[in-house]
Amino acid sequence: MGLDFGVEVFQNEYLPEGEARVDAILTVSATGTAAPVPVEGAAEVLIIDTSGSMRYPPTKLAAAKQATEVAIDTLRDGVVFAVVQGTDEAEVVYPRGSGLVAASPQTRAAAKQAVARLRADGGTAMGRWLLLADRVLATHTGSGPRHAILLTDGQNQHETPQQLGRTLDKVAGRFTVDCRGVGTDWEVSELRRISEAMLGTVDIVADPAWLAEDFRAMTAAAMGKAVADVSLRLWTPEGAEVVFLKQAAPGLLDLTGRRTESGVRTGDYPTGAWAGGESRDYHLCVRVKPAKVGDRMLAARASLVSPGGDVLGQGRVLAVWTDDTALSTRISPEVAHHTGQAELASAIQEGLEARKAGDAETATARLGRAVKLAHESGRTDTAKLLAKVVEVQDPATGTVRLRARVADADEMTLDTRSTVTRRVGKG
Amino acid sequence: MSMETCPECAAAVSPQDRFCEQCGRNLRVQRTTVGGPEAAARCACGGESFDADGFCGSCGRARPSARDRVEFVLPGLAGVSDRGKRRQRNEDSMAFGRVRGRGVAAVVCDGVASSERAEQASQVAVDTAVDVLLTAVQSGTDPEAATRDAVLAADAAVARLARPGAEEVAPSCTFVSAVVADDTATVGWVGDSRAYLVAEAGAARLTTDDTWAAQLVAEGVLTEEEALTDRRAHVLSRWLGADSGLDGPQAVTFRVETPGLLVLCSDGLWNYLPEPEDLLAVLPRGVPPIEVARELVEVALKSGGHDNITVVVVTLRGGHGA
Numbered sequence: 012m013g014l015d016f017g018v019e020v021f022q023n024e025y026l027p028e029g030e031a032r033v034d035a036i037l038t039v040s041a042t043g044t045a046a047p048v049p050v051e052g053a054a055e056v057l058i059i060d061t062s063g064s065m066r067y068p069p070t071k072l073a074a075a076k077q078a079t080e081v082a083i084d085t086l087r088d089g090v091v092f093a094v095v096q097g098t099d100e101a102e103v104v105y106p107r108g109s110g111l112v113a114a115s116p117q118t119r120a121a122a123k124q125a126v127a128r129l130r131a132d133g134g135t136a137m138g139r140w141l142l143l144a145d146r147v148l149a150t151h152t153g154s155g156p157r158h159a160i161l162l163t164d165g166q167n168q169h170e171t172p173q174q175l176g177r178t179l180d181k182v183a184g185r186f187t188v189d190c191r192g193v194g195t196d197w198e199v200s201e202l203r204r205i206s207e208a209m210l211g212t213v214d215i216v217a218d219p220a221w222l223a224e225d226f227r228a229m230t231a232a233a234m235g236k237a238v239a240d241v242s243l244r245l246w247t248p249e250g251a252e253v254v255f256l257k258q259a260a261p262g263l264l265d266l267t268g269r270r271t272e273s274g275v276r277t278g279d280y281p282t283g284a285w286a287g288g289e290s291r292d293y294h295l296c297v298r299v300k301p302a303k304v305g306d307r308m309l310a311a312r313a314s315l316v317s318p319g320g321d322v323l324g325q326g327r328v329l330a331v332w333t334d335d336t337a338l339s340t341r342i343s344p345e346v347a348h349h350t351g352q353a354e355l356a357s358a359i360q361e362g363l364e365a366r367k368a369g370d371a372e373t374a375t376a377r378l379g380r381a382v383k384l385a386h387e388s389g390r391t392d393t394a395k396l397l398a399k400v401v402e403v404q405d406p407a408t409g410t411v412r413l414r415a416r417v418a419d420a421d422e423m424t425l426d427t428r429s430t431v432t433r434r435v436g437k438g
Numbered sequence: 439m440s441m442e443t444c445p446e447c448a449a450a451v452s453p454q455d456r457f458c459e460q461c462g463r464n465l466r467v468q469r470t471t472v473g474g475p476e477a478a479a480r481c482a483c484g485g486e487s488f489d490a491d492g493f494c495g496s497c498g499r500a501r502p503s504a505r506d507r508v509e510f511v512l513p514g515l516a517g518v519s520d521r522g523k524r525r526q527r528n529e530d531s532m533a534f535g536r537v538r539g540r541g542v543a544a545v546v547c548d549g550v551a552s553s554e555r556a557e558q559a560s561q562v563a564v565d566t567a568v569d570v571l572l573t574a575v576q577s578g579t580d581p582e583a584a585t586r587d588a589v590l591a592a593d594a595a596v597a598r599l600a601r602p603g604a605e606e607v608a609p610s611c612t613f614v615s616a617v618v619a620d621d622t623a624t625v626g627w628v629g630d631s632r633a634y635l636v637a638e639a640g641a642a643r644l645t646t647d648d649t650w651a652a653q654l655v656a657e658g659v660l661t662e663e664e665a666l667t668d669r670r671a672h673v674l675s676r677w678l679g680a681d682s683g684l685d686g687p688q689a690v691t692f693r694v695e696t697p698g699l700l701v702l703c704s705d706g707l708w709n710y711l712p713e714p715e716d717l718l719a720v721l722p723r724g725v726p727p728i729e730v731a732r733e734l735v736e737v738a739l740k741s742g743g744h745d746n747i748t749v750v751v752v753t754l755r756g757g758h759g760a
């Protein structure tokens with residue numbers, strides 16, 4: 012432990028008479044020179060899809076194995092880990108048994124041998140994989156971050172969405188999961204559901220050759236975390252209601268439904284693990300009881316709280332009612348920026364959905380809107396991905412035409428990256 | 439005669455005592471709290487816990503300033519000062535007192551919103567002036583001379599609040615006072631706070647505003663009607679503060695012939711009831727001064743409460759002193 016958390020609040024606190032909605036961006040930064048958690052504190056589970064589909068093309072399983080081997084090599088000495096293979100069942104392939112083992116030259120070599128022996132056969136039931144990962148991680152006594160990487164190439168065909176939902180409810184908050192889809196036969200919405208529930212990321216690795224570098228980066232990031240299980244605690248006044256709390260950067264993540272009551276008018280939202288130097292933005296929207304013109308109100312108090320209940324940092328969201336329209340109509344650039352980014356993400360997702368459903372009119376309208384927003388906010392990365400799905404005639408007005416032929420990988424890349432956001436004024 | 443208690447230490451005192459045997463307090467003089475009201479312990483919602491920044495632990499509202507709503511009551515006179523519905527602070531202040539068997543003095547000051555720490559200016563002014571006036575009532579000094587002394591002392595006290603080199607925004611306020619002793623009343627003023635006399639026979643305004651518009655009307659440059667809409671309608675031509683250049687108040691003295699009420703107020707009230715007849719129309723009858731003051735403030739609040747509102751009401755017995 013030993014990170015300092017700072018909470019900066021960006022908002023226009025002046026509201027017109029009668030206004031009840033208060034919007035603010037909370038920028039949470041972990042600072043200080045705290046060393047990463049002692050290695051014995053961290054735990055890592057690598058979950059590899061070995062369903063039958065991984066056999067074709069043969070490079071797929073080979074790349075997955077190679078990526079897993081790179082991830083194993085990235086584990087620092089002393090970090091406990093396990094490798095799980097998933098089909099319609101789940102099995103720990105290393106270490107034998109159902110526990111974790113500390114990384115060392117010997118255990119890393121043995122784990123890589125076990126990975127090399129993996130064969131692809133069977134179905135896909137990701138909930139079972141997560142349940143096994145949870146059981147394995149439960150044997151870990153350290154206080155550091157618990158992290159898993161889930162690699163799949165297919166769809167969750169051997170359990171129902173309801174079964175998956177129940178599993179996610181059970182294991183959410185117990186460890187974080189970064190999901191990676193290889194190839195183009197998996198469902199973006201399915202992996203997004205898992206990564207959001209498990210406070211992780213989702214991405215497409217269209218070319219299996221890129222897997223190794225991606226696994227190395229994810230494992231390194233997980234190992235860099237210095238504080239695990241930090242909660243964002245929100246106090247709101249009597250008669251107020253949290254409309255939403257969403258992580259707004261570096262990626263979109265809706266935390267609204269993840270609230271657990273922790274006191275009078277106080278609820279905790281999980282934020283997962285933090286590394287020194289890390290900074291995230293959260294968009295908070297609170298509905299309060301409007302007060303008189305001239306009144307000042309604390310609309311919310313946001314605290315970062317350790318698992319032990321220590322307050323690590325705090326910020327205040329204010330509301331002041333005024334009849335001076337010059338004050339109340341001011342726009343907070345931070346709130347506007349993140350509102351725009353969220354709108355860009357939903358325009359992309361809705362556009363792609365409509366396109367899949369054959370509703371060309373809606374798809375054109377929503378993707379056109381996305382092109383316009385990406386253009387206005389300087390999101391050249393997103394604009395490039397959009398241009399592979401639509402033919403852009405005028406980015407300024409969002410005039411586009413749907414492309415007749417779109418590569419699945421391009422469409423899925425656009426979909427998964429739609430939730431990646433930028434900070435204000437950071438390009 | 440019933441026994442009374444010392445307002446300072448609650449020791450039993452008799453009505454004839456001039457000083458408290460227990461704590462030495464002057465029992466002949468009663469006055470409002472110097473420095474204004476004490477800090478509120480409760481939030482408007484009833485909450486009693488506040489965080490380090492002064493926000494209510496229940497409803498989140500900022501701890502009410504003790505100045506947001508102030509009520510003082512003494513025998514024969516009372517006052518209410520209210521933040522109103524639009525301003526973030528109450529920059530009006532009031533102070534008053536009575537010397538048993540001699541008379542009463544009251545002062546209302548309205549902080550100039552464009553100046554710095556206007557609420558401090560008005561509080562210092564009322565406290566300083568009412569001290570001078572009560573001393574005069576006690577010693578029987580000429581009330582017009584005392585009013586002049588009170589205004590000059592208040593002006594000097596407010597001037598001392600100014601930051602060097604910031605004359606433009608030096609703390610400033612208006613002023614209106616009343617001294618009622620024996621069968622005469624003296625009203626003094628600087629700026630646009632007003633005094634009205636309300637009796638069974640009718641009502642009268644006792645003050646003329648020290649504003650550019652009022653001056654132009656007096657000189658025949660503007661009609662009353664034009665002045666009301668003129669942007670200079672509220673621009674003061676005289677005030678208290680470091681940059682006032684003040685040589686004294688305007689003042690009137692009159693004999694109190696019949697029972698009635700003297701009403702001192704800031705423009706937060708009279709903006710809604712400019713003419714004496716307007717005041718008379720809404721004035722409740724047969725109730726103590728505090729009820730009159732509350733009702734008048736309520737009228738201003740219901741009319742919009744765009745500014746701070748302060749009303750002090752003094753009972754005039756007519757021929758019997760106060």
Ligand SMILES: [Zn+2]
Nearest residue numbers: 444447458461
């Ligand atoms: Zn005493």
Ligand SMILES: [Zn+2]
Nearest residue numbers: 481483494497
């Ligand atoms: Zn309260």
